Structures are given as structure tokens and as C-alpha cells.
Amino acid sequence: MRIFLTGFTVFLIFTVFARWYFVCELRHHCEEKPVVVAGANTLALYDGDKPILQGFEQFNFPYRSFRPSLSSSNEEFIEKAAGWLEENPGKNITITGRFLDTEAKARSGIFENLGIARASAVENLLIKAGVDADRITIDYEMVEGNELAEPVSFGLYTPQTEAPGKLEKLQFSFEDNxxxxxxxxxxxxxxxxxxxxxxxxxxxxxxxxxxxxxxxxxxxxxxxxxxxxxxxxxxxxxxxxxxxxxxxxxxxxxxxxxxxxxxxxxxxxxxxxxxxxxxxxxxxxxxxxxxxxxxxx
Incomplete structure (x- = not known):
């Protein structure tokens, strides 16, 4: 009887651990979910201090994902940003993608982190809207905590002249990663x-x-x-x-x-x-x- 109880206890401990490992470590269902500021109409595009586009809904990315859930406001922002860039060929655009520190190990395709992957997903939308890929550069930032209020942001610059401190602008694409x-x-x-x-x-x-x-x-x-x-x-x-x-x-x-x-x-x-x-x-x-x-x- 004692042998049976000992064996059963070991089996029970193993079962509990195996379930925890599968649910928490492999499926990531035990992590605290981030606070998402859904529908915040704070997305904007500035040329220096001059507002170009304002009052658009922030892009929304599911937790640990680089595929955006697009709203009509997001689509309108892309269309208007592409139109402005067409009318202003001397300007380029940088997309900064962000990710939570708890998303650091999430799968992100061929890119090193979710920030790059999210920015790249939005870049593809601009390219489909007619923007030349050579006019788009990407940056990324990791955010601590459980709130990601601004998954992506946009900035305009004049190539070779306004790049802050002559910092190198990166593409982050398959051909240039x-x-x-x-x-x-x-x-x-x-x-x-x-x-x-x-x-x-x-x-x-x-x-x-x-x-x-x-x-x-x-x-x-x-x-x-x-x-x-x-x-x-x-x-x-x-x-x-x-x-x-x-x-x-x-x-x-x-x-x-x-x-x-x-x-x-x-x-x-x-x-x-x-x-x-x-x-x-x-x-x-x-x-x-x-x-x-x-x-x-």
C-alpha cells in the first residue's frame, strides 16, 4: 500500500508539473495579459512640430502577434499617409514598432523581435498603398510593464539632412535584415x-x-x-x-x-x-x- 501511495504521489506531481509546463511555458496562458488601450484615437503623423495627420485610432496587435487587427480608421490613416508622401517626395517615413518585455520571446517570423515584425507589417500596408519601400525605414522599442498604448508610431524625415545625429536608418526586410x-x-x-x-x-x-x-x-x-x-x-x-x-x-x-x-x-x-x-x-x-x-x- 505504501509503495502504491508513493508511486501515485510521484505520478500526481509529474502530472501537475507537465500540465503547468504545457499551459504556461508552451502555450503562454499563465502570463498576465497586457492592458490594451483599445480604440484610442491618438495616432498622428508629424513633420517636425507640424501635424500632418491627427486623431486616428491606434493600430491594434493581439498579444504576442505581429498581425494587426485593422480598423477603418487604420486603413484611412495608411491611405492619407501614402497620399501625403506622394505629394512630398522629399520626405521619408520611419515606423517604430513596439513590444512588451513579456513578448520578448514571442515568434516574430524572420525578424529578431515583435517590434520589428509589427513595423514591417504596417510597412507592407504602406507599400500596397503605393509608397516606395526605399522611402520607409524601421525602428523598434521594448516597453516594460503590461500596457502597450502605442504599438506603432510614425515619423517623417528628410534623407541625409534630418536624420538625428546622422543616425543610420535601417530597412529590416528579407533582402536587408x-x-x-x-x-x-x-x-x-x-x-x-x-x-x-x-x-x-x-x-x-x-x-x-x-x-x-x-x-x-x-x-x-x-x-x-x-x-x-x-x-x-x-x-x-x-x-x-x-x-x-x-x-x-x-x-x-x-x-x-x-x-x-x-x-x-x-x-x-x-x-x-x-x-x-x-x-x-x-x-x-x-x-x-x-x-x-x-x-x-
Whole structure:
């Protein structure tokens, strides 16, 4: 009888743990749901301090998803933003996608995080409305807490002149994608790609297998901590390690590697008051993958 009770107790504990793991860890049904400010008509588009569009409903994304639930107000905003850009060819637009810290491990397609994936989903809407993809750049931001009042926001800029501090604007597309140094060991060139980066790499391999006239460019970037020469070399070593990974994956096409070191930040390395800006430095430590046509191809 004692053996039976002991065995039953062990079985019961295992069953409870297995159910918790399936429900909470795999299905993510135990997490506190975020507070969504549904229907808030605070979406706007500004050209500097000048309002272009105001009073539109914020885009709504289900928790842990990068597929928007579009409203008629969202569709009208896209249509009017595309129309304004057509009338003002000297301006480009940046879409900033946001995600909660509790969504950090959510699946996000070929992109590194939900913020990028959400911005990309809205970018596709603008492209369908007639905006040239080269006029759209993407940024991202992680938000702490359980409220995401502004999943995406928009900003206008004049290329090469109004980019804050001459910060580099990124595309985040299949042909021009970027991943952070989270895929590398700290202060190291050891490449250890995460799930989203591996998914992207597999897609790139399949694409290059089918398009022998295309090649892959890999460019390493760093923050401004350390010397300029050291950062250049670190960026180059990381680009080379990433190239080795693609070779081991079976990519036979041409792969070129380069480094810009700390010379092309996408975010400020320090705050306006001179204090360190860890979030900005994290964005600057990155590797850029570009699929381009071979010379003479």
C-alpha cells in the first residue's frame, strides 16, 4: 500500500508539473495579459512640430502577434499617409514598432523581435498603398510593464539632412535584415544565432540556392565603447563568423564581409545629458545581412 501511495504521489506531481509546463511555458496562458488601450484615437503623423495627420485610432496587435487587427480608421490613416508622401517626395517615413518585455520571446517570423515584425507589417500596408519601400525605414522599442498604448508610431524625415545625429536608418526586410549582438557571446566574435536568426538564415540559403545570380553581404557594427580600431576589428570578426555559419549551413553563393565598426550607429550611444545609453548601444551592436545581385550578374 505504501509503495502504491508513493508511486501515485510521484505520478500526481509529474502530472501537475507537465500540465503547468504545457499551459504556461508552451502555450503562454499563465502570463498576465497586457492592458490594451483599445480604440484610442491618438495616432498622428508629424513633420517636425507640424501635424500632418491627427486623431486616428491606434493600430491594434493581439498579444504576442505581429498581425494587426485593422480598423477603418487604420486603413484611412495608411491611405492619407501614402497620399501625403506622394505629394512630398522629399520626405521619408520611419515606423517604430513596439513590444512588451513579456513578448520578448514571442515568434516574430524572420525578424529578431515583435517590434520589428509589427513595423514591417504596417510597412507592407504602406507599400500596397503605393509608397516606395526605399522611402520607409524601421525602428523598434521594448516597453516594460503590461500596457502597450502605442504599438506603432510614425515619423517623417528628410534623407541625409534630418536624420538625428546622422543616425543610420535601417530597412529590416528579407533582402536587408539586421540582428543584434544577442546572437554573439559578450565582447566576442563567437556566433550563436537565436531562433529567429536561424529561421532567417535557412530562408536565405533556400533563396540563394534558387537565385545563383545573387550573393550575400555581411556587415558588422559595434557601439562606441572601446577604441575605433578595436571596434572595426570586432565588427569584421563577427561578420566573418556569421559568414562561416552560412557556409556550414550549405550556402555556396558568394559571401562578402565588411565592418563599419562604430561609424554607423542607428541610435545614440549616450543620452543628451552625456549619460550612458545602454538601449542605444544595444541597437548599435549588430550584424547586417544584405542580399544583392552579383557584379555582372
Amino acid at each position: 539586421t540582428f543584434s549582438d544577442a546572437n554573439f557571446e559578450y565582447n566576442s566574435d563567437e556566433f550563436n544565432p537565436g531562433e529567429q536568426c536561424r529561421l532567417y538564415a535557412d530562408s536565405v540559403k533556400n533563396y540563394l540556392d534558387q537565385h545563383p545570380d545573387m550573393m550575400l553581404e555581411i556587415i558588422g557594427h559595434t557601439d562606441s565603447i572601446g577604441g575605433e580600431s578595436y571596434n572595426y576589428e570586432l565588427g569584421l570578426r563577427r561578420a566573418k563568423k556569421a559568414a562561416e555559419y552560412f557556409r556550414k549551413l550549405g550556402v555556396k553563393s558568394t559571401i562578402s564581409v565588411a565592418s563599419k565598426g562604430e561609424a554607423a550607429p542607428m541610435a545614440p550611444n549616450s543620452k543628451p545629458n552625456g549619460a550612458d545609453n545602454p538601449a542605444g548601444r544595444q541597437k548599435n551592436r549588430r550584424v547586417n545581412f544584405k542580399i544583392v545581385k552579383k557584379e555582372g550578374g
